[in-house]
Amino acid sequence: MVAVAGVFAALAHSRLTLALGAVYASAVITLYQPPPAWGISSLSPFCTKVETYLRMVGLPFRTSGGDPRKNPKGKVPWIEEDGRMIADSSDILDYLKARHGDPLDADLGAEQRALAHLARRLVEEHLYWVLVYGRWAEAEGFALTRSVFIPLFPKLIGGLIIRQIRKGMLAQVHSHGVGRHDRADIYRRGAEDLAALSALLGDRPYFLGEQPTSVDASIYAFTSAVWLHPADNPLKRELGKTTNLVAYTERMHSRYFAAPAPGT
Numbered sequence: 001m002v003a004v005a006g007v008f009a010a011l012a013h014s015r016l017t018l019a020l021g022a023v024y025a026s027a028v029i030t031l032y033q034p035p036p037a038w039g040i041s042s043l044s045p046f047c048t049k050v051e052t053y054l055r056m057v058g059l060p061f062r063t064s065g066g067d068p069r070k071n072p073k074g075k076v077p078w079i080e081e082d083g084r085m086i087a088d089s090s091d092i093l094d095y096l097k098a099r100h101g102d103p104l105d106a107d108l109g110a111e112q113r114a115l116a117h118l119a120r121r122l123v124e125e126h127l128y129w130v131l132v133y134g135r136w137a138e139a140e141g142f143a144l145t146r147s148v149f150i151p152l153f154p155k156l157i158g159g160l161i162i163r164q165i166r167k168g169m170l171a172q173v174h175s176h177g178v179g180r181h182d183r184a185d186i187y188r189r190g191a192e193d194l195a196a197l198s199a200l201l202g203d204r205p206y207f208l209g210e211q212p213t214s215v216d217a218s219i220y221a222f223t224s225a226v227w228l229h230p231a232d233n234p235l236k237r238e239l240g241k242t243t244n245l246v247a248y249t250e251r252m253h254s255r256y257f258a259a260p261a262p263g264t
Contacts, residue, residue: 029054029061030080032068037148039228041257045128046089047077049221053093053214055256057103090120093214104213112208116215119200119207122193123222129178130190131225134233136169137179141231187234194235197223198242205251212252220252228253 031054033047042048054061061079071078073087079095080086086095097105108116135141149165150158173179178186197219206212207219226239227249239245 028081029059031061031063031077032066032071032079033063033077038144038230040224042077043148044076045131045221045225046124048224049089049217050077050079050092052220052252052256053096053217056212056214056217057096057100059096059100090124093217097214102214104211108208108213112213115200116208116213119197119215120218122196123218126178127190127193127222129173129176130186130193130235131222132169133173133179133186134226134231134235135229136166137173138231138233141229141233142166144229144231187238190235191238194226194238194242194245198245201244201248203244205248207248212255216252220249220256223249224253 031047031050033051034043037043040048041051051061051063066078068074068076068078068087071085071087075087077089077092078085078087079092081099086092105113105116135145146162149162152158153161170179178189181189201207204210206216208215223239223245226236227246229236239249
């Protein structure tokens with residue numbers, strides 16, 4: 001999977017700078033990540049999280065490709081600034097806050113910070129695996145995933161590589177524990193995550209109130225990965241029932257990616 005991430009990351013710079021060159025012309029931070037797909041800023045929601053945060057705080061940055069095996073954690077995303085590499089999406093945000101200040105979260109109280117922590121863990125450590133199941137195990141989801149992957153590899157071996165990747169991803173889902181359940185139970189658990197997020201969001205425009213905070217970068221990264229993905233599966237249908245989460249996702253998308261969410 002590391003090798004595949006490297007292939008994706010290698011394509012990210014050319015695709016994004018063509019579309020957003022003016023945005024990144026004065027970049028000082030380099031974000032290494034896979035390319036966008038389906039109207040989502042990156043194939044990886046953890047990369048979307050970092051890009052969203054950078055946009056939220058207005059730090060100048062550019063995206064680029066690279067081999068994740070050369071960074072400290074061996075995975076995407078990672079950033080480089082002034083010759084220093086920082087990997088892991090949460091570590092990246094902690095670094096950016098320490099280095100550049102914390103304009104989004106500086107005024108949060110202990111209870112708000114605790115709630116944000118729980119929400120991040122919910123989407124990043126549980127909902128993520130339901131999302132992976134939908135993209136790699138389900139026939140429709142995998143067909144879409146394959147359509148993005150297959151052009152990245154030589155024709156003669158591309159199909160074989162995709163099958164190997166799929167096998168590895170499903171093994172990870174199984175090892176986590178989510179993949180040990182049957183299909184209905186997996187999606188039921190994902191629906192519970194969405195219901196919890198919806199209940200906590202309530203009628204607020206952002207997760208903790210009237211103004212966005214850093215937890216919104218995480219939550220948006222995962223709700224957009226479900227909502228903007230073209231596959232029709234029980235997780236997306238469940239998200240569609242939570243009108244506040246749909247509105248939240250589209251609000252974040254429009255505010256930070258300078259365009260309405262596709263289909264709106």
